[in-house]
Structure formats: structure tokens, C-alpha cells
Amino acid sequence: MSKKIKLPSISKVKKALHDDWALRVKQRDGWKCLLCGGDELLTAHHWYFTSQRGHTARYCVDNGASLCFTCHIREVHENPGWATVDAVRRAVIANSPDFDEKNIRNLSFVDLTTTVLRSMWDAMRSRPVEIGATGWQVKETGKKLFLSVFRLHPLAAVGNTMNVPGKGVCEVLVAAKIDDGYRYTLGQLEQ
Structure with a gap:
């Protein structure tokens, strides 16, 4: 169980x-x-x-x-x-x-x-936000994972989950607006 x-x-x-x-x-x-x-x-x-x-x-x-x-x-x-x-x-x-x-x-x-x-x-x-094939960038700094996306992508709120290519399903911890899109601080969920 x-x-x-x-x-x-x-x-x-x-x-x-x-x-x-x-x-x-x-x-x-x-x-x-x-x-x-x-x-x-x-x-x-x-x-x-x-x-x-x-x-x-x-x-x-x-x-x-x-x-x-x-x-x-x-x-x-x-x-x-x-x-x-x-x-x-x-x-x-x-x-x-x-x-x-x-x-x-x-x-x-x-x-x-x-x-x-x-x-x-x-x-x-249970319904992770799917991001497109292009127009995004992932950076890892220490234990933190940052995802920058352009406006054309579906957006997410804090608490949502996001399917990040190469990283799996992550939780959105912080969502911040940047010039031409959004930057998310993510936490990887245990699989």
C-alpha cells in the first residue's frame, strides 16, 4: 500500500x-x-x-x-x-x-x-503542465532547478506540477514574471 x-x-x-x-x-x-x-x-x-x-x-x-x-x-x-x-x-x-x-x-x-x-x-x-519542445531553458544551480519559458507556453501557478523534459515531474515552488515570459523555481518530486 x-x-x-x-x-x-x-x-x-x-x-x-x-x-x-x-x-x-x-x-x-x-x-x-x-x-x-x-x-x-x-x-x-x-x-x-x-x-x-x-x-x-x-x-x-x-x-x-x-x-x-x-x-x-x-x-x-x-x-x-x-x-x-x-x-x-x-x-x-x-x-x-x-x-x-x-x-x-x-x-x-x-x-x-x-x-x-x-x-x-x-x-x-495530477495534471502536470506540459511545456513545448522549444522556447524554454533549464538551469541547475546547486540543488535548485530554474525553468525559463516564453509567453507562448502554458503557465503554471505555485503548487502546480510541471513535466520538464529530462527532469520529469517537478513542483512549482516560485513563479516570477520576466521580460518575455516566466521563470519558475522548481523542486523535483520523488518518483
């Missing part, structure tokens, strides 16, 4: 799941604000349903919308009229061919227990 890998702290798991959710929302929306089309200072907004108590709808991609900082604050949080909410809803549906509003509502009733968090964490880490 294989030994279960120890789950990091609950706060680290929630942050990793949130960062992964936000990244997937922005990728789905083509790195553009759904209201103004801008691409600067993008945030991911829970457009449909969220609350102070934890539930799994927080990590549903269809419950997210990419908004620039200005639209997020001015249009959504300061003046949340029906026209704004409807515009965001229509844009999310247009970007998500498998959109299912009922699924979001159902997920809002599933509490974030430790067991649920573990299954979400395991699911996130």
Missing part, C-alpha cells in the same frame, strides 16, 4: 487552488478583460457566487471572469448594476463552451472539508 503524501497547510492548499483557478480563468478568457478588452493588471473575479464560508464553487472556472483592475473595482464592486453582471455573465458563457450554471450552484453546497481539499489538491497536481 502506498504511503499518502503529507498535505501542506490548509492555507497553502487554498492559496495554490485559488492561484490555479485564477490562472485557468485568465487563460480561458484569452488574457483580456471581459468588459473593456484591456490586458493590463488582470484579476480573476468570482462573478456568480461566493461567500465567506468555504465551498468548492470558489474553484470552479465557470464561476470566474477575467477583469482588469479598473473594471473590477469601478464596474463590479463599486457599481454592481444588473447590466454589468449580465455583461460579465454573457462574456463568460461565450468563452466557456461547456458552461453549466447549475453545476456552479451544486458546487456551492459542497463544503471545503480537509478531505475535499485533499482531493482537489491531488487532482490539481
Whole structure:
């Protein structure tokens, strides 16, 4: 029987799941604000349903919308009229061919227990980000492994796993934006 890998702290798991959710929302929306089309200072907004108590709808991609900082604050949080909410809803549906509003509502009733968090964490880490054949560079410095990729590659958040050619599956420990891409500090996982 294989030994279960120890789950990091609950706060680290929630942050990793949130960062992964936000990244997937922005990728789905083509790195553009759904209201103004801008691409600067993008945030991911829970457009449909969220609350102070934890539930799994927080990590549903269809419950997210990419908004620039200005639209997020001015249009959504300061003046949340029906026209704004409807515009965001229509844009999310247009970007998500498998959109299912009922699924979001159902997920809002599933509490974030430790067991649920573990299954979400395991699911996130079981789908490593695949990088392309070119446009990346790996450097080893002592025990650290650094991966630099150009923007055209799929991105990863801290806590994600990445399939690195020649190194196998690694955990993303740090993700930093650089001029024309991203630099990741990676930790090799035991095989």
C-alpha cells in the first residue's frame, strides 16, 4: 500500500487552488478583460457566487471572469448594476463552451472539508503542465532547478506540477514574471 503524501497547510492548499483557478480563468478568457478588452493588471473575479464560508464553487472556472483592475473595482464592486453582471455573465458563457450554471450552484453546497481539499489538491497536481519542445531553458544551480519559458507556453501557478523534459515531474515552488515570459523555481518530486 502506498504511503499518502503529507498535505501542506490548509492555507497553502487554498492559496495554490485559488492561484490555479485564477490562472485557468485568465487563460480561458484569452488574457483580456471581459468588459473593456484591456490586458493590463488582470484579476480573476468570482462573478456568480461566493461567500465567506468555504465551498468548492470558489474553484470552479465557470464561476470566474477575467477583469482588469479598473473594471473590477469601478464596474463590479463599486457599481454592481444588473447590466454589468449580465455583461460579465454573457462574456463568460461565450468563452466557456461547456458552461453549466447549475453545476456552479451544486458546487456551492459542497463544503471545503480537509478531505475535499485533499482531493482537489491531488487532482490539481495530477495534471502536470506540459511545456513545448522549444522556447524554454533549464538551469541547475546547486540543488535548485530554474525553468525559463516564453509567453507562448502554458503557465503554471505555485503548487502546480510541471513535466520538464529530462527532469520529469517537478513542483512549482516560485513563479516570477520576466521580460518575455516566466521563470519558475522548481523542486523535483520523488518518483
